[in-house]
Amino acid sequence: MEFRPDDRACKPERPPGPRINLLLAIIAQMLPRIFPFDPLVFGLNVARQFGDIAHYHVGPLHVYQLNHPDFARQILVEQPEKFHKPRLLKRAFRPFAGEGLLTSDGVLWKQQRKLMQPAFHHTQLATYGTVMVGYALHMIDSFENEKVLEINAEMAKLTLGVVVKSLFGADVTREAEEVGRRMIAVLDAANQRLNSILRIPSWVPTSRNLREKRALARLDGMLHTLIATRRASRENLDDLLSVLLTATDEESGAQMSDRQLRDEMMTLFLAGHETTATALTWTWYLLSQHPEIEERLLGELHQVLRGRTPTAADLTNLPYTEMVVREAMRLYPPAPGLAREPIEDVKIGGYNVPKGSLVTINTYALQRDPRFFDEPERFNPERFAGGWEERIPRYAYLPFGGGPRVCIGNGFAMMEARLILATVAQRCQLSLEPGQEVLPIQLVTLRPRNGVRMKLKVREHAIS
Numbered sequence: 001m002e003f004r005p006d007d008r009a010c011k012p013e014r015p016p017g018p019r020i021n022l023l024l025a026i027i028a029q030m031l032p033r034i035f036p037f038d039p040l041v042f043g044l045n046v047a048r049q050f051g052d053i054a055h056y057h058v059g060p061l062h063v064y065q066l067n068h069p070d071f072a073r074q075i076l077v078e079q080p081e082k083f084h085k086p087r088l089l090k091r092a093f094r095p096f097a098g099e100g101l102l103t104s105d106g107v108l109w110k111q112q113r114k115l116m117q118p119a120f121h122h123t124q125l126a127t128y129g130t131v132m133v134g135y136a137l138h139m140i141d142s143f144e145n146e147k148v149l150e151i152n153a154e155m156a157k158l159t160l161g162v163v164v165k166s167l168f169g170a171d172v173t174r175e176a177e178e179v180g181r182r183m184i185a186v187l188d189a190a191n192q193r194l195n196s197i198l199r200i201p202s203w204v205p206t207s208r209n210l211r212e213k214r215a216l217a218r219l220d221g222m223l224h225t226l227i228a229t230r231r232a233s234r235e236n237l238d239d240l241l242s243v244l245l246t247a248t249d250e251e252s253g254a255q256m257s258d259r260q261l262r263d264e265m266m267t268l269f270l271a272g273h274e275t276t277a278t279a280l281t282w283t284w285y286l287l288s289q290h291p292e293i294e295e296r297l298l299g300e301l302h303q304v305l306r307g308r309t310p311t312a313a314d315l316t317n318l319p320y321t322e323m324v325v326r327e328a329m330r331l332y333p334p335a336p337g338l339a340r341e342p343i344e345d346v347k348i349g350g351y352n353v354p355k356g357s358l359v360t361i362n363t364y365a366l367q368r369d370p371r372f373f374d375e376p377e378r379f380n381p382e383r384f385a386g387g388w389e390e391r392i393p394r395y396a397y398l399p400f401g402g403g404p405r406v407c408i409g410n411g412f413a414m415m416e417a418r419l420i421l422a423t424v425a426q427r428c429q430l431s432l433e434p435g436q437e438v439l440p441i442q443l444v445t446l447r448p449r450n451g452v453r454m455k456l457k458v459r460e461h462a463i464s
Contacts, residue, residue: 013351013352014055014351014352015050015053015054015055015064015349015351016050016051016054016055017046017050017054017055017056017065018046018049018054018056019056038441038442039442040336040364040440040441040442040446043065043336043337043360043362043364043442044362044364044365044368046065046067046362046365047065047067047362047365047366047369048365051067052066052067052068052071052349053065053066053067053068053071053348053349053351054067055351058358061357061358062353062354062357062358063357063358063359063360064348064351064353064357064358064359064360065360065362066348066359066360066361066362067362067365067366067369068349068366069366069372069393069394069395069396070395071348071349071361072361072366072395072396072398072402073394073395073402074348075338075340075348075359075361075403076338076361076395076401076402076403076404076405076406077395077402077403077404079346080403080404080405082342082343082344082346083340083341083342083343083346083359084105084106084340084341084343085102085103085104085105085339085340086339086340086341086358087341088339088358089103089339090103092190093190093270095189095202095212095216096186096189096190096216096266096270097263097266097267097270098259098262098263098266099260099263100112100263100264100266100267101113101116101264101267101408102267102270102271103267109405111249111254112256112264113404113408114249115244115247115248115249115254115255115256116244116247116264116408117408118243118247119240119243119244119247120408120409120411120412122411124243125312125411125412125415126312126313127238128162128166128312128412128415128416129311129312129313129415129419130311131162131165131166132162132166132415132416132419132420132423133309133310133311133419133420133423135158135161135162135165136158136419136420136423136424137309137423138161139154139157139158139424140423140424140428140458143428143456143458145456145457145458146455146456146457147455147456148433148453148454148455148456149430149453149454149455149456150451150452150453151281151284151285151430151451151452151453151454152277152278152281152447152448152451152452153451155276155277155278155280155281155284156273156274156277158277158420159272159273159274159276159277159280159416159420160273160277162273162416163268163269163272163273164269165239166239166240166272166412167239167240167241167265167268167269167272168226168239168240168241168265169237169238169239169241169242185211185212185214185215186212186215186216186219186270188212189208189211189212189215189216190270190444192208219266219269220262220266223261223265223266223269224258224262226241226265227241227245227258227261227262227265228258230242230245231245231258240268241261241265244256244261244264244265245261268409271409272409272412272413274334274444274445275334275335275413275445276334276413276416276417276420278332278334278445278446278447279325279328279329279332279334279399279413279417280417280420280421281447281448281452282328282329282331282332282446282448283324283325283328283417283421284430284452284454285432285438285448285452285454286328286331286379287324287425287430288430288431288432289379289432290379293324293381294425296320297321297324297421297425298425298426300318300319300320300321301318301321301422301425301426304317304318305422305426307426309423309426310419310422310423312415312419314422315415315418315419318418318422319385319386320381321418321421321422322384322414322418323381323382323384323385324381324421325414325417325418325421326381326384326388326399327379327380327381327383327384328379329399330367330373330383330384330397330399331367331368331377331379332440332446333363333364333367333398333399333446334399334445334446335363335399335444335445335446336362336363336364336440336442336445336446337360337361337362337363337364337442338360338361338363338398338401339358339360339361340359340360340361341356341357341358341359342354342355342356342357342359343355361398363398363399364446366396366397366398367396367397367398367399369396372392372393372396372397373392373396400413426459427458427459428456428457428458428459429456429457429459430454430455430456430457431454431455431457432452432453432454433453433454433455436450436452436453437450438450438452
């Protein structure tokens, strides 16, 4: 896609950027086959053509796209108090996540983050390792040898089971498909709200809106029932809900209300399986295209595990497994961008950025920038060998964000991805089915546009 630089002669205070026409964007949304508009490609091209900071309009909205780690540091670490989550994101997610960590700001966000932090301490996370491995083994046992799978759907089912068990102590194997369908409806609604320029109001009884409300009502009802039952029984099931029910602010003695618990559990429910499922999908795809890297991964699993299933305690001895996951998330970050809205006028890169603008950190472009990554399009786990934090600029790699609002579940997600990768790779080989073009699409997460069909071959013996 080619851009014409916007004419800034009369407004030199703004960064360079493409001309974008709201009418064309609307046509692109309405007639994608006639006039396709790919926001992922658009953002990458903006970064490559206009440099570290670019400006464009989407209708009346001023958008500032940041493509340098120094600007990411400013927004996320140095001046986080000057930036809130955008109203655009809040409108999309508040019907589902309420005032959870994803959508809240200020005092409420600080209070909730403080109450939730102990639930994600590394000692607490270690208790979920057996859940992750157990669900992976159950999935493998359900597969037929030589079966062709849509691997993104399978990873979503797997991580759904893991997150529900870890959050609520509830085994949803029998209900996984039903819950999964409603989750997909909820996430699709969020995707539509976030990405559509023309939105039909939620009160209009369209089939999509009605489907969204039914899915949300089912999930909402499940959460309220779980919270009420657990409060009444005071039973500790060693899950995240048990930890959050007893979480107490040391200074005020305050605990979460039922509504706060509902919002945070919904947030974790929505975010806790889609991102990891997507990361694993891209990992399997990349491994299928690089057999030499898969062989090295299998060699590490053989050397360390000798055929037994992995545990959380093994992860420190599986550095290459971690390198593979980190490199897959570099090429295909689960969240391809981070968005903020300045609550006052600020300066970024010497430019005035007005209050109420949309400021985006394009992680997809940043993590493919040759200034920060040698051969950036190449799948090379070695770039994350020991000491990588010193070699790669800190805010050039942001799969979980950064600063005070870094993803609270990043430790959970990394542990889950590594344990599932190790468990499945020991027992199965996944090869890409021929005749398909695998391309990413930017939604809430960076999903494969048409899924990824892979043939599963069960290894005769676990790698030992």
